[in-house]
Amino acid sequence: MKRNLFLSLIVIVILGLLSACAQQSEDTLVVATDATFPPFEYIDEETKEIIGFDIDLMNAIAERAGLDITYQNVSWDPLLAGMADCQYDMAISAMTITAERAKAFSFSDPYINAGQITVVAIGNTTIGGPDDLVGATIGAQIGTTGAMEAEAIQDSAVKVYDTYELAFLDLANGQIDAVIADYPTAVAFVNQNADRLMVVGDVFTDENYGIAFCMGNDELISQVNAALAGLKTEGFVDELVVKWYGDAN
Ligand code: ARG
Numbered sequence: 001m002k003r004n005l006f007l008s009l010i011v012i013v014i015l016g017l018l019s020a021c022a023q024q025s026e027d028t029l030v031v032a033t034d035a036t037f038p039p040f041e042y043i044d045e046e047t048k049e050i051i052g053f054d055i056d057l058m059n060a061i062a063e064r065a066g067l068d069i070t071y072q073n074v075s076w077d078p079l080l081a082g083m084a085d086c087q088y089d090m091a092i093s094a095m096t097i098t099a100e101r102a103k104a105f106s107f108s109d110p111y112i113n114a115g116q117i118t119v120v121a122i123g124n125t126t127i128g129g130p131d132d133l134v135g136a137t138i139g140a141q142i143g144t145t146g147a148m149e150a151e152a153i154q155d156s157a158v159k160v161y162d163t164y165e166l167a168f169l170d171l172a173n174g175q176i177d178a179v180i181a182d183y184p185t186a187v188a189f190v191n192q193n194a195d196r197l198m199v200v201g202d203v204f205t206d207e208n209y210g211i212a213f214c215m216g217n218d219e220l221i222s223q224v225n226a227a228l229a230g231l232k233t234e235g236f237v238d239e240l241v242v243k244w245y246g247d248a249n
Pocket of ligand 1: 033037094095096097145
């Protein structure tokens with residue numbers, strides 16, 4: 001009799017553990033990111049893992065808020081569309097908080113400020129900043145604030161690319177006159193191509209990055225904002241700037 005009771009108890013405990021596991025994987029939140037954007041999210045050449053400022057930040061937020069997350073690498077343009085369709089729970093992708101995007105999905109509080117800057121080929125003596133871009137052929141990643149800024153320049157011919165890497169490649173090869181990109185990312189690509197590319201002029205927009213959420217997930221948004229606030233106060237976000245920007249700050 002005692003033995004039966006003991007066995008039943010074991011069975012109950014095992015069943016409990018199993019259902020806890022099932023629960024766990026059901027609750028895993030999918031975080032979309034376009035891992036082509038150093039230093040925020042990119043693929044580590046050696047480990048093939050997604051790394052960067054945003055990944056460190058998101059991991060720290062998840063740990064603090066007790067969230068179980070998994071990353072999905074999605075190209076930028078489909079990532080924006082997918083967020084609007086709630087295909088992913090969240091996205092962290094150096095995404096500028098804009099009024100237009102906020103109509104399609106929700107944002108966390110801002111976590112960092114970054115603006116646009118101009119990059120040209122070394123030896124270019126005519127373009128010294130955004131004011132010299134009138135009539136120029138300008139490259140940017142499709143659907144980014146950089147592409148929008150390029151469009152806004154008088155008589156510009158804008159060439160959009162699936163990734164910034166391709167835009168900078170075309171610039172290095174003399175196919176386009178300039179690239180407009182987020183400052184820290186511009187510096188990261190220029191550093192990879194220091195003999196061919198250079199940053200010119202000043203940062204000319206004021207943009208804040210936020211984590212994106214499927215619209216209406218208010219409980220998750222407040223959990224993430226609370227964790228983010230704690231990490232900011234404790235100086236963790238500043239530490240990430242030092243760790244990932246190097247000389248770009
Ligand atoms: N901050 C810019 C924007 O929101 C560019 C972001 C691109 N991010 C990326 N992971 N490709 O439009």
